[in-house]
Amino acid sequence: MQSEEKSSTKDSDWIKLRSEDGFTFMITAKAARGSGFLRGMLESGFVESTSGTCTLALRAAVTEKVMEYLVFKAQYDKATSKEEIPDFQERIVPELALELLMAADYLET
Amino acid sequence: MSRNNVRGPTSALTEFLREQGISARSIVQRRRAEANNNAEAGPSNNANATVENTEDVGQNEMDGENGVEDPVQASVGRRKRRKSGYNSDALDGSDKQPSVSKKRKLTKAQMETLKAKEKKKAKGRRKGNDSDDSEDSDIYNALSKGGFNNVGASKAPLPGTIVDCVECSKKFTVTKYTIPSREKSGLLCHVCVKSSGVDPFKKTPVPRKRKDPAEKRKVISFEEPERVNTLASMCIDVIGKHIEDVEALGDIGTLNMDKIAKLIAKNRNLQNDAFCTLSSLNPNLHSLRLDFCGRLTDNALVHWAEHLPSLTRIELLGPFLVRVEGWKAFLERLGPQLQGFLITQSPRFDESCLEILTNVATNLTELRFSEFGKLSDDWVESLGKLTNLTSLDISYPSTSLNDDALVTLLNSLGSNLTHLNLSGNSDLSDVTLLTGILPNMKRLDSLSLANVPLVTDAGLAQLFTEWTDNPPLENIDLSRNHLAGSSALEALLTHSGQVLTTLNINGWKDASTTVLLDIGKKAPGLVKIDLGWCRGVDNFVIKELLDACGNLQEVKCYGCNRVTTDCPQRALLKIFGVEGHSRN
Structure with a gap:
């Protein structure tokens, strides 16, 4: 999760998200589509969709948690009833909850 | 297996033995059960043991552990048992065995218990195979106490021990593949087993597991429930949990606080x-x-x-x-x-x-009892005491008030009221209009009488024509009174048009286009109007409205199918319900 500058691949399988304090996160396009905001961005045909890079007005800690959720969601969203789904809620620390809530609302996750 | 059901002619002795529940099958099983004794406690145990067995097949033949040996014996015996069944040959064969002759010496009491057990067994068999097994094991334990403790061969020896073959009398070493003789009480050596046609190395088929009925059924649900909550709802839960402990949520600015309040309120937490x-x-x-x-x-x-x-x-x-x-x-x-x-x-x-x-509440000026379950005509008397009321809303009660009650109420309160909402009192008729509202109301500026279907066109027309005591109304909601039409609308516009700001005549299907065209001219101050289901409304009615009413902000014309996409529009004015707009 450390900031590492990687040029996004041409087939945009990976999306780069930059937090407001300069950290970059890589996430698969599939996981990113779990967010209504990011999905819209990817399908819009704006610069973000061609470059696969987006800057979010969120702190790195919040961005990281959002990314974590998106990956979690991508993994378990289509889970059958037999599969055990771990509890994501306990991974949300209360200190972050408010910021995360606003981020979630903004990103439509 | 099907030969189990074929029975040849039987001797009297065979018949007797069968009646007593003594058969070659039961003897073999009993012997085996004794060997297993405690190991075979129930059907589930049995099944487990067999599974274990198949896994262990590759192991050393001379494995000396009981845990491995027993299940083999059990499963092999089981297979044989099924094959023999009520085979008359086998039964006859068993007669020769000394063990059976001993059995015949059982005391009467033992016989009786045996019978009882046989009955039980039959019952269990009907219930299902599994329970059958467990019943079986019961019987064998009981029998072994009776007559067979002394029979050395009935106890299966551990692998590695040397015993005599019952068929050829040769000594051989017992292995985990050693099988008891079908006819005689005792074990067979490898050669005899082979010559009898049984494959001692044959793996016992893994018993078919009964499938869980829930699994078998294929459930097709078209709307998969969301398995993963949204991040927002999880955050709200976390915040909800810590709502007592606001410090833990970090520093909140006022702007954010407002946002968060809205978010939490949206989820009603x-x-x-x-x-x-x-x-x-x-x-x-x-x-x-x-x-x-x-x-x-x-x-x-x-x-x-x-x-x-x-x-x-x-x-x-x-x-x-x-x-x-x-x-x-x-x-x-x-x-x-x-x-x-x-x-x-x-x-x-x-x-x-x-x-x-x-x-108590003598200063009350505004009262709303909307959608009250227990509101009834009896309340009217008490309500009449609230003489300071200027605003009264008794809309949509569970059971409608009647005209008499309403007239009484308006007689005592009417003169002060500026706002009256009687919507949804479906029993009200023109009587309320003409003897309740008309004579009493002097200061009303807002009238809501929606969903009062008994009110007629003539009644409304008369009210607005004769209601000269009252100044013009600002807000009128007379929607869903389907009897109302042109004359009521004309009288209404003449009476209140000049100050009217909101008008709802949704459902006045009979209002003619001519009258509707006048709305604009007669009510220039309109801000909101609902013309839904007024069939007479067309593009020209809308045009007149737009031309005359400079403050108009909202027009609803759902169900007005003569309004087309060509109807005039204006910036900052919303026209809802144009059919053509929804078709793209």
């Missing part, structure tokens, strides 16, 4: 405690309005009564959990200062609460 906190933190509150406060309970209302000393107006939507005691406590304490008591949806507020309200 406010607990009852929060309502109490609300009053504690805002002791000087004058006016309180809460929509969708479904979780509000007695406690909160009592708490408010004690902690909101300045409250004069309260407006609640959906406080359906509040009980009579809660209302009473609240009204007794705050009633005297209350000026507005506006409640929508309460199934519990009853006449005793009303009694307190009318006795």
